[in-house]
Amino acid sequence: MKVSLQELRELFKPKLRPIQWEDSNNTLVLLDQSALPFQTTYVTLKDPEEVASAIKSMKVRGAPAIGITAAYGMVLALTSRNPNTLEEALRVLSNAKQVLDRARPTAVNLSWATSHMLNLSKEAIQDGKVRNVSELLVALKDEAGRIFQDELDAELQMGLYGAERLNDGDTVLTQCNAGGLATGTGLGTALAPVRVAHALGMKVSVIAPETRPWLQGSRLTVYELMADNIPVTLVTDTAVGLVMYRGMVQHVMVGADRILSDGHVFNKIGTFKEAVIAHELGIPFYVLAPVSTFDLKSRVEEVEIEERDPNEVRTVRGVPIAPERVKVYNPVFDVTPPRYITAIITEKGVIHPPFDKNVRKVVGR
Numbered sequence: 001m002k003v004s005l006q007e008l009r010e011l012f013k014p015k016l017r018p019i020q021w022e023d024s025n026n027t028l029v030l031l032d033q034s035a036l037p038f039q040t041t042y043v044t045l046k047d048p049e050e051v052a053s054a055i056k057s058m059k060v061r062g063a064p065a066i067g068i069t070a071a072y073g074m075v076l077a078l079t080s081r082n083p084n085t086l087e088e089a090l091r092v093l094s095n096a097k098q099v100l101d102r103a104r105p106t107a108v109n110l111s112w113a114t115s116h117m118l119n120l121s122k123e124a125i126q127d128g129k130v131r132n133v134s135e136l137l138v139a140l141k142d143e144a145g146r147i148f149q150d151e152l153d154a155e156l157q158m159g160l161y162g163a164e165r166l167n168d169g170d171t172v173l174t175q176c177n178a179g180g181l182a183t184g185t186g187l188g189t190a191l192a193p194v195r196v197a198h199a200l201g202m203k204v205s206v207i208a209p210e211t212r213p214w215l216q217g218s219r220l221t222v223y224e225l226m227a228d229n230i231p232v233t234l235v236t237d238t239a240v241g242l243v244m245y246r247g248m249v250q251h252v253m254v255g256a257d258r259i260l261s262d263g264h265v266f267n268k269i270g271t272f273k274e275a276v277i278a279h280e281l282g283i284p285f286y287v288l289a290p291v292s293t294f295d296l297k298s299r300v301e302e303v304e305i306e307e308r309d310p311n312e313v314r315t316v317r318g319v320p321i322a323p324e325r326v327k328v329y330n331p332v333f334d335v336t337p338p339r340y341i342t343a344i345i346t347e348k349g350v351i352h353p354p355f356d357k358n359v360r361k362v363v364g365r
């Protein structure tokens, strides 16, 4: 499938724009993903506290989208606090990083983005590239925009690598939403191969599990794919075993929130069970993520798996489905060991086992 990145950029014009920077008034506008698909509403944010709240309440969610949003949260730290000196600006940025990093613990893209923006500021000041706060603000706005564009290019490249593994008529099982809403670009990671394949004229379809309790699958993945006229079938989370047993899917493609140097993958709760069933049935299981999702320092037992409000499980969109005071355990991510993963597709290349040797060769850090 010989298509250049430039040709793909021309071919793929995202319809969805979940994250918009408004330079005229230094605000960040987010499509409120907690209201989709029944309401299309936007929130306008003007400081890092509002950004952290939007991430925590999942108005914006998805590891890469959280990273891009946090990068703009660092820009908003300067525009909302108006520091007078570069020294004060660094203090403001350090505080903003602390506020933003606390919003959600598992997706490494968040802390990667805030660290990247803070370190870039320190280096630019130290190297004399910026001489005052105004120049630093321009540099940070440009960098946040670059992170956004790099993410889109990464997804186009991952989409091409993934589409090369698809054949006409294939069906891809996914998990949660790892599409254009989850990355903020309108394209996605796990959904990129299907979108690129479609753009290149292939007939591929998706089976999307609803993904309780937040329903990213039934509310967001279905919404995105139907908007692009890509065939999608919604199933319950409990149906994925039968779907694979009956040979209804040829590939499983999922996103990731954090990938370790040995190939352990943290992703939406329910991913692990899909991986084990796929492995048992000989169905290829691909993880797609940009290199900003890799954490080469942490060991699997050190990574915090976010637990959210028990009422997310006791109710569906506010409607009770369990006795009010039932005890609840609500982890929203799980971890898939490397032995269940066929390959990890990144924008820098496709990583095959043994991951403990090959991750660093590709991710290069």
Ligand SMILES: CSC[C@H]1O[C@H](OP(=O)(O)O)[C@H](O)[C@@H]1O
Residues within 6 Å of the ligand: 061, 062, 063, 064, 175, 176, 177, 178, 179, 182, 183, 188, 189, 190, 216, 254, 255, 256, 257, 267, 268, 269, 332
């Ligand atoms: C490419 S998005 C990665 C990842 O983020 C989602 O989690 P959440 O909706 O809770 O932010 C899900 O795990 C996706 O696979």
